[in-house]
Amino acid sequence: MNLRPLLFLLIGGIFLQSCGLFGIRLKLHNPNQPGRVPNFSREQVLLGEMTPLRSSYDVHYYDLSIDFNPEEELLTGTVYIFATATEDLDRLQIDLHPNFEITYLSLGDDGPPLQYTRKERAVFVELSLLKGSSFVLYVDYNGKPKKAKKAPWKGGFVWETDEQVNPWAGVACESDGASLWWPLKDHTADEPDSMRLHYTVSEELMAIGNGQLESKSTIDGKATYNWYVSYPINTYNVTVYIGKFKELKQPYTGVGGEEMVLTHYVLEPNYEAAQYHFEQVPDILYSFEQQFGTYPWYRDGFKLVESPYEGMEHQTAIAYGNGYENDLNEDTDYIILHETAHEWWGNSVTAEDLADVWIQEGFATYAEALYLEDQEGKGAYDSHLFFYRLSIKNKYPVVGVRDRRWFHFRKNMDVYTKGAWILHTLREQINDDDLFRDILKTFYETYQYQIVRSKDFVAVVNEKTGRDFQWFFDQYLYEHYVPELEYTITEEGELLYKWVKAVENFTKFRLFVESDPMPFVIEPTLELQRQPLPKNNSGEWNIRIPRNMLVIVRENDKLGE
Incomplete structure (x- = not known):
């Protein structure tokens, strides 16, 4: 992630x-x-626990609209939360960072305001519903999102400018949760089945989101980009990129013959570098399809988006900020490879x-x-x-x-x-x-x-x-530790061995021992075991236990004393 x-x-x-x-x-x-x-x-507890205030309803769709002001680092937005009550409830929890003011919260956008209280990022909404009831929460909010101290590891927004001093921004929040920048039920256990994103920026900029671009409209010097995610999405993967991008398209034919156009967005000066560098993407996708199964998001596509931080596996809109360098080997960019693997995992x-x-x-x-x-x-x-x-x-x-x-x-x-x-x-x-x-x-x-x-x-x-x-x-x-094996060879040519550190039931682990003249397998336990060794052609006992698994192996001449 x-x-x-x-x-x-x-x-x-x-x-x-x-x-x-x-x-x-x-x-x-x-x-x-x-x-x-x-x-x-307290914030980590409120965000981490799936209490009855959260398990009592299931979100199946979000409709999120945000107007971005990069100069002031300000967000003004609304979200419709479409959900179903899975239990009778009179109160529920949604989440939003306290940096944001909630200006209106209601059932639907024309309902009376609902009462709520806030604690850390938790917003406790007073709302009586019967099990099975479908409902739509409407939240109007604005504020300045938390800045990332070190994206993507320490999450938040990144507000930068490119070399031509155009605004260039993005967000990463896997470790911290999407409530850093929009209101939702912020728990990894509840994914919406689909989602729409409406991002508004100054007309000379682009606003890239997850999924497919459905439409774009321009009014009074502002452009709104409307994106649709047609599959389930974990909410920390919902993202936005703001910048002066140029679109780069690549054809792709998958293992099963299904075709898809890869649509990347890169800063304009880097377009030619990206054309060459992204040639590796189809090979990576094809290999993962062969090894794991069909690429999961054919309807929504695949894109790399140049970001003002290193990288992040945002679903169908991967953040790429690795400088167009192959740093894994001469043919492979680590960020492209790792983050693409996340589309499956x-x-x-x-x-x-x-x-x-x-x-x-x-x-x-x-x-x-x-x-x-x-x-x-x-x-x-x-x-x-x-x-x-x-x-x-x-x-x-x-x-x-x-x-x-x-x-x-x-x-x-x-x-x-x-x-x-x-x-x-x-x-x-x-x-x-x-x-x-x-x-x-x-x-x-x-x-x-x-x-x-x-x-x-x-x-x-x-x-x-x-x-x-x-x-x-x-x-x-x-367990935090890995198993530790000790062994020795006695003067009589016996191999003594045992786990000196392992869980009690760790008795079926097979270690492949290289030996001249014949390799063999041992299955250590916490009890000392003995095995006679044949001599090699030189009349010696010679073994080697490879270190090719998560096991610590060391020789101990005093074993068995």
Whole structure:
């Protein structure tokens, strides 16, 4: 989600910045102490909890209109919230940042004003409805949105000017929520089925949104761009880009023969650079379609939009700000690759709670490696993943705290890098590439356009393999540390080995041991195990345990004493 990982910098040593991550280790390690979960603010609680004030109604459509004033950094807007009461209710919660004044709130735009109170971003609306009732909330608001301290990692609006001093603006809010800039039910578990966006700017500028452009009108020196999103969309992906853009079109034919025109928007001076640089986009889309399934948004299209920040996976309108440089390898732009993967993982298949955001970020990060494998072979896949392994910290469980608006990256980025390595380790354990790839594809095709939890992926793994992998996910998703194996070879040629750190049921993990004359497999437990070793042609016992999975392996001569 999101986000600009700065992948490869070599200035006095390697470091990785992946959507906010810094830090390297040459070897996989477990910290002496786990990371501390922060004391959550009242705002994080109010935004994170799906209380009865939110679960009592379901939003199926938003109609959002905003007039943008970049010079004053001001928004004036209205939103219609179309919803259905799922329970009898007399009060409900919507959300909007306190920077904004609510000038009118009613049932429909011609109803009497409703009573409400505000606390942090929560807006508690007094409203009596019976279960099954359809209703439309109308909100009129204005104000100055919070500025992003470091988009996209620390969310908000970015107000900049281009080289010709034209206004150039955008927004990113995955970690913070869309209520930073418009009123809504701001929880990842409730996606509207569709949405319309009406963005008004000075007529010399363009305002780009998600989905397809339905129409444009110009009145009194102002232009309104009307966009339609015809699929479900997670609300932090709703976006706007303001600037003096030039449209760039590309034809695309998908794996199934379906055709789509890719319509990008770039700053005018960069048009020729973009023409050349974006030639990689169709190859990326095609590869992901082959590996995961059909591109999810054919009706709504695909576009890259030049943004005043590094990147973000806004659905069908990806933020691109990476300077038209291929920084992953000579043919591939990291931002294009990673954020495009999110169209499958994060945008189509979406975590119900940010606690499970590894399903978005870990899968998208792993998709990078799969793309490189598809283009260049297994060596490129391995190199990419081993570079990411340098940054795994193991300070927090990959699955985080539920019911809190808390994105892991502010403490570590294991949801990206360790998440990818969990999938790689699972692939090694299954030891059947066709089956593993079928698992990924089945998970996507089963849950496209849906909200998921980690347990949904575990269920697909178990069903497809015919085995119970709960032990695997108990270790890798819910514990902060990775398993630690110790071994030694006795003078008599016995291999002694055991887990010295692992969850209790971690007894089915297969480690492939390289040995001369014959390789073999061990399945360690927390109890000491012994295995006689054959001598090689030189009369020696020689083994090597590869470090190609999420396991710490070390020799301990005192094991068994």
